[in-house]
Amino acid sequence: DIQMTQSPSSLSASVGDRVTITCRASQSINNYLHWYQQKPGKAPELLIYGASSLPSEVPSRFRGSGSGADYTLVISSLQPDDFATYYCQQAYRPPWTFGQGTKVELK
C-alpha cells in the first residue's frame, strides 16, 4: 500500500497567518492527490482535487501544488472558518490511502 505522511500533525496559527501543510507519498503518485477538510463532528469535504484544482465553492485562499511524491496545501490568509483537520488522499493505486491528518488550531 502507498503510505501518506503529513506534516506537521498539528499547528497553531492566528487569523491572517499563512499556513503550509505538506503531504509525502511513499512513491511517486503522478498528481493523483486530493485534499479534504474536516470540522469536528462533521463529514470531510473536498478541498482540492488533482493536486491543484479547486472545486468552485472552495475559496481561492486555498492552493495546492506539488509533483512526484511531495505535495503542499497552502492557506494564504487563515480565516476563522479554516480551523479544522486537513487530510491528503492518494488515488494512484488502490487501496486509496489518507495521510494521518493535520489539525489547525487557534493560537
Added chain:
Amino acid sequence: QVQLVQSGSELKRPGASVKVSCKTSGYTFTDYGINWVRQAPGQGLEWLARINTYTGNSTYAQAFTGRFVLSLDTSVRTTFLQITSLKAEDTAVYYCARESVFRSGSYYFDSWGQGTLVTVSS
C-alpha cells in the same frame, strides 16, 4: 443538489451484525461509484471499499475483506454496508462518499454522507 443521507446511529453487541444505508439524490445514481470510509474515535480516515453502482461490483481494502460487504438497491438509489461478527474495534463513524474521476483514473470523493456511528459494546 447532490445529497447522500445515511441511516442513524447503531449500538450493537459483539458478534452481532449491522447494516448501514446511504441513500442518494440529485444525480444519476449509476453514473458514480460509492465509497465507504471509516473513522475510529479520535483517529484519521481509512478507506474501506467501493461499489460500482452500474455493475454492482465491489472492491475492498485488504483489512476489510470477509466481514464487510457492500450491496446496492438501484430502485431506491441506495447502497448498503453490512458488517458481520462485530468486534469492539469496529466502533467508528462510517461515511459513504460519492466518487468522481479527474483525468484518467484519479478518483476523489466529492460528496459525503453525514456519517453513521456504529458502537459495539457489551
